[in-house]
Amino acid sequence: MPKSIGRERGKPVALGRVVKPHGTGGVLRISPFNPESDAFLHLKTLLLRSPRTGKQRELEVREARRHKDCFLVKLDGIDSIEDADEVRGWDALAYPDELEPLEEDEYYYYELEGMMVRLESGRLVGRLKGFIRTAAHDIAVIEGDEGEFMVPWLDSTVVDIDRERGVVVIDSESAVVRSE
Structure with a gap:
């Protein structure tokens, strides 16, 4: 039987919401739905989805770090304050296969x-x-x-x-x- 090319990624999971741009270089300030989670620090890709129109963009994560009560995330393709402002209010989602494994008594x-x-x-x-x-x-x-x-x-x-x-x-x- 031939092996499947690619992998089943599963339904994307909402992790937070883009609050606003941070600085002028396209960095996004994202408020996590679970403030205790470090999920944004381990992602390779992030899916941004407009709750209003359903439009979405899947982008590679260049850098992510915790900042106060949110995360600062730099994505490929969002390179200016104008680009970042376009996705203000959008949901930030990840595929389950990119989420960190949890302890036995923890769950998403x-x-x-x-x-x-x-x-x-x-x-x-x-x-x-x-x-x-x-x-x-x-x-x-x-x-x-x-x-x-x-x-x-x-x-x-x-x-x-x-x-x-x-x-x-x-x-x-x-x-x-x-x-x-």
Whole structure:
């Protein structure tokens, strides 16, 4: 059987958003969705996508460094303040095969999306649709038969994540808030 040329890169994962240019040489100031992650420091390519139009550009990373609460990233093809300003507000994404491996008890949110969500009692709540970032804490969005629900994503509400079975267990029905 012939070997496949190339590789399956997977669906790009949103890591942050371009806030503004930094200086005049085309460096981007990117605010990470996960401030604790150093993912930008290890990427070879970065995908920029306009949330408004869907237009995207895949560019090689020349340099990346942490700066205060964000990352300063220099990409091939963005060489001026005008170029950088064109992608202001765009999402910064990476392919899963470029993300750093995590410890056994760590995970990327995209790995959990689609998992079933159950209460400790065993009752099925729905399927994990995605996450919303807030200043206080992240919120899991769950889609169930009765509509969409939200759960604070905290150590106190998330009891277990079973990747093999594809199930997230949350502590109690009181943790579930119906979305209006």
